[in-house]
Amino acid sequence: MEKIGSGIYCKVESKLELAMFRCITSLLAWTCLIGLLASARAADWQGDPNVEYKKGHYELALRGFSSRAWEGDEVAQDNLGMMYANGEGTPRDFQQAAVWYRKSAQQGYAPAQRHLAGLYENGNGVAFDISAALECYRKAVAQNFVPAQRDMGILLSAAKAGAFQDLDTAKILLTQAKQHGDPIAEERLEAMQMQANEQAHAQRLQQDPLADLRARAAANDAESAYQMAVAYARGQLINENWQEAERWYQKAANHGHAAAQFELGLEYSSGKHRATDYVEAAYWYRKAASQGLPKAANNLGALYDQGYGVALDRTQAAVWFSKGAEGGDADAQFNLGSMYWLGHGVQKDIGRAAHWFLLAAQQGHSAARQKLAYLYSNRIPLPAEVTQSQVWAELARESAG
Known part of the structure; x- marks a missing residue:
C-alpha cells in the first residue's frame, strides 16, 4: 500500500x-x-499594468505584465518583452525579451512577431539571422499588420539583407504601409526612388559623361551649349570632334553667348579647322565685342588695322583696341600702346604708349616689357606712373646687372 x-x-x-x-x-x-x-502572482497584483505603464510606474507595470504573461496572455507577454528590451522597470535584457516575444508570437500575436523579427534582424538577444527575421515578419504581414509591412519592406530594401534583398517586394510592402498612412514608409519609398534615380543617372553618365550638359544644351541653354563645344574642342570627357564643337559654338552664339561668338570668330580668322573667312570672323568678333568681351574687341581692332574682312581703318582699329584695353586685355593694351607709339589712328604720344605698355607688362606681356626696356635704355622722359612702377625698377636692376 x-x-x-x-x-x-x-x-x-x-x-x-x-x-x-x-x-x-x-x-x-x-x-x-x-x-x-x-x-x-495573480493575487499579488490587482491593478492595471497598462495604466501604471502610462504613468511611468514601470516596476508596477512590470509586475502586472509578468503576472498576466505567466497566465498565458499574449499581449502581456509582448509588453513584458518590450519592457525587457527597453530596460523599463528592469535592467535591459534582450534574451528575456526574446523569450517573451517568442511565447507571444507562438500564439499568433502580430506585434510580438514583428518585435521578435527585429531582434533577429539586429542580433539582439538572439543570433543575427535575416532568414528568421523575414519569417517572423511574414507571419505578421499575413495578418495585415502595418508596422510589420513597413519594417519588412525597409529590411528587404537594405544592403544588410544580403542575398535576401528584394527591392520589388520591398516597394510593394512599403506602398501598402504608406496607403495605411505610415509616414516612415512614405519617407523610405521617397528615399528608394531618389536612390534609383541617382543610380540611373550614374549609369547614364557612364555611357555619356556629357548627358546632363547635352540635355540642357539641347533645351537652348546657351552656357550649356558653349560648354558642350568646349568639351568637344578640347577632348574633355569625350573624343575631340571639331565638327561637333563648331555645331555647339554656333548654337550658343546664335543664343547670344559672347564667348561662343568669339570662338567662332577665331575659327573663321585662323583657318585652323575650316577655310579662312575674315568677313565672318569680323561679324562674330563684332557681336562678342559689342557685349563687352575685351579679347573680341582686340581681335576686331586687329582686323581693322590690317584691313582683313573690313575696310582698313586705323581710327576704328584704335577705337576697338581702346575698348579691349580698358576691359583689361593685355594684347589690346599692347596694341593700343603701339598705335600711340606709331601715331596710327591716334595722335602720336609716347607717354600714352608707355602707359599702356606698362599695364600690359604688369600682366606679363613680354612684347610690352621689351618696349619699356627700349624706352628705359634710351632715357626717354616718361610720366611718373611709369618711372616709379615696379616694372621700371626691375628694368633698372636688369640694366645694372
Whole structure:
C-alpha cells in the first residue's frame, strides 16, 4: 500500500507500478505548485499594468505584465518583452525579451512577431539571422499588420539583407504601409526612388559623361551649349570632334553667348579647322565685342588695322583696341600702346604708349616689357606712373646687372 495524501492509500501490485505511481504523484505535486505560484502572482497584483505603464510606474507595470504573461496572455507577454528590451522597470535584457516575444508570437500575436523579427534582424538577444527575421515578419504581414509591412519592406530594401534583398517586394510592402498612412514608409519609398534615380543617372553618365550638359544644351541653354563645344574642342570627357564643337559654338552664339561668338570668330580668322573667312570672323568678333568681351574687341581692332574682312581703318582699329584695353586685355593694351607709339589712328604720344605698355607688362606681356626696356635704355622722359612702377625698377636692376 502507498500513501497518496493525508489518510489516502492505494494498493500497488509491483515495483514497476510503484515507480509509475511515484512519478505521477510527483507531476501532480509540481502542477499544483505551479498553479499555486500563478495564483499567488495573480493575487499579488490587482491593478492595471497598462495604466501604471502610462504613468511611468514601470516596476508596477512590470509586475502586472509578468503576472498576466505567466497566465498565458499574449499581449502581456509582448509588453513584458518590450519592457525587457527597453530596460523599463528592469535592467535591459534582450534574451528575456526574446523569450517573451517568442511565447507571444507562438500564439499568433502580430506585434510580438514583428518585435521578435527585429531582434533577429539586429542580433539582439538572439543570433543575427535575416532568414528568421523575414519569417517572423511574414507571419505578421499575413495578418495585415502595418508596422510589420513597413519594417519588412525597409529590411528587404537594405544592403544588410544580403542575398535576401528584394527591392520589388520591398516597394510593394512599403506602398501598402504608406496607403495605411505610415509616414516612415512614405519617407523610405521617397528615399528608394531618389536612390534609383541617382543610380540611373550614374549609369547614364557612364555611357555619356556629357548627358546632363547635352540635355540642357539641347533645351537652348546657351552656357550649356558653349560648354558642350568646349568639351568637344578640347577632348574633355569625350573624343575631340571639331565638327561637333563648331555645331555647339554656333548654337550658343546664335543664343547670344559672347564667348561662343568669339570662338567662332577665331575659327573663321585662323583657318585652323575650316577655310579662312575674315568677313565672318569680323561679324562674330563684332557681336562678342559689342557685349563687352575685351579679347573680341582686340581681335576686331586687329582686323581693322590690317584691313582683313573690313575696310582698313586705323581710327576704328584704335577705337576697338581702346575698348579691349580698358576691359583689361593685355594684347589690346599692347596694341593700343603701339598705335600711340606709331601715331596710327591716334595722335602720336609716347607717354600714352608707355602707359599702356606698362599695364600690359604688369600682366606679363613680354612684347610690352621689351618696349619699356627700349624706352628705359634710351632715357626717354616718361610720366611718373611709369618711372616709379615696379616694372621700371626691375628694368633698372636688369640694366645694372
